[in-house]
Amino acid sequence: MVINEMTEKDSGAFLANASLGRLGCSLNNQPYVVPIYFVYEPDYIYVLSTFGQKTEWMQRNPNVCLEVDEIMNQSQWMSVIANGRYQELPEPQYTSERDHARTLLAKRHSWCQNALAERQLKLGDDSIATLFFCIHVDSLTGLCATGESAESGNAAQK
Ligand SMILES: Cc1cc2nc3c(=O)[nH]c(=O)nc-3n(C[C@H](O)[C@H](O)[C@H](O)COP(=O)(O)OP(=O)(O)OC[C@H]3O[C@@H](n4cnc5c(N)ncnc54)[C@H](O)[C@@H]3O)c2cc1C
Known part of the structure; x- marks a missing residue:
């Protein structure tokens, strides 16, 4: 298996085509990871x-990350990590940013169902409060595994 580092540009292109990631935050030395949809x-x-x-933890410690991967098989996969800073987008200061986020997110299939379904299960309330937030991306790294190397392929044939 050959693993290559992805360029920042390729890592960004990968994220732009993805919609589900794992959001990582931490507080008092305790990590916390949840799946989320994003754009x-x-x-x-x-x-x-x-x-x-x-959201409580990210308010208190805005240093967060998002991991996204696509796994075709054990030796063909891509994984990208974005590190950045959490920022809420409340009304009315961030109306245009919220509209922008809403427009981008609305292009995704069933974009809000998972967020709301989990809350409704827990709280039994149909009027669940939501917020928009963004992560200011400070760094992007990516790794890409492209299958067996030519040498290991030849070795396997011998
Ligand atoms: C495919 C998918 C997409 C999702 N997309 C979104 C999204 O876009 N936006 C969004 O807000 N939420 C989304 N969710 C739900 C999200 O993963 C969290 O479950 C939810 O946001 C609640 O997180 P919380 O920290 O606010 O929960 P809290 O209720 O405050 O968490 C309390 C405790 O519940 C447990 N818990 C909470 N969530 C999970 C979980 N997912 N798995 C296991 N244990 C859990 C943890 O032990 C946690 O300590 C998605 C879930 C899935 C599966």
Whole structure:
């Protein structure tokens, strides 16, 4: 298997085509990871979110990351990590950013169902409060595994 580092440009292109990632945050030396839907455009990740542990923790410690991967098989996969800073987008200061995030997120299939369904299960309330937040992306790294190397392929044939 050959593993290559992806360029920042390729990592960004990968994120732009993805929609589900794992959001990582931490507080008091305790990591916390949850799946979320997102949209990426250069330097920003937008999310529609419910309130809860993740938003409380990110308010207190805005240093977060998002991991996204695509796994074709054990030796063919891509994995990208974005590190950045959490920022809520409340009304009315961020109306245009919220509209922008809403427009981008609305292009995704069933973009809000998972966020709301989880809350409704827990709280039994149909009027669940939501917020938009963004992550200011500070760094992007990516790894790409492209299958067996020519040498190992030849060795296997011998
Ligand atoms: C495919 C998918 C897409 C999703 N997309 C979004 C999204 O776009 N926006 C969004 O806000 N949420 C989304 N969710 C739900 C999200 O993963 C969290 O479950 C939810 O946001 C609640 O997180 P919280 O920290 O606010 O929960 P809290 O209720 O505050 O968490 C309390 C405790 O519940 C447990 N818990 C919470 N969530 C999970 C979980 N997912 N798995 C296991 N245990 C859990 C943890 O132990 C946590 O300590 C998605 C879930 C899935 C599966």
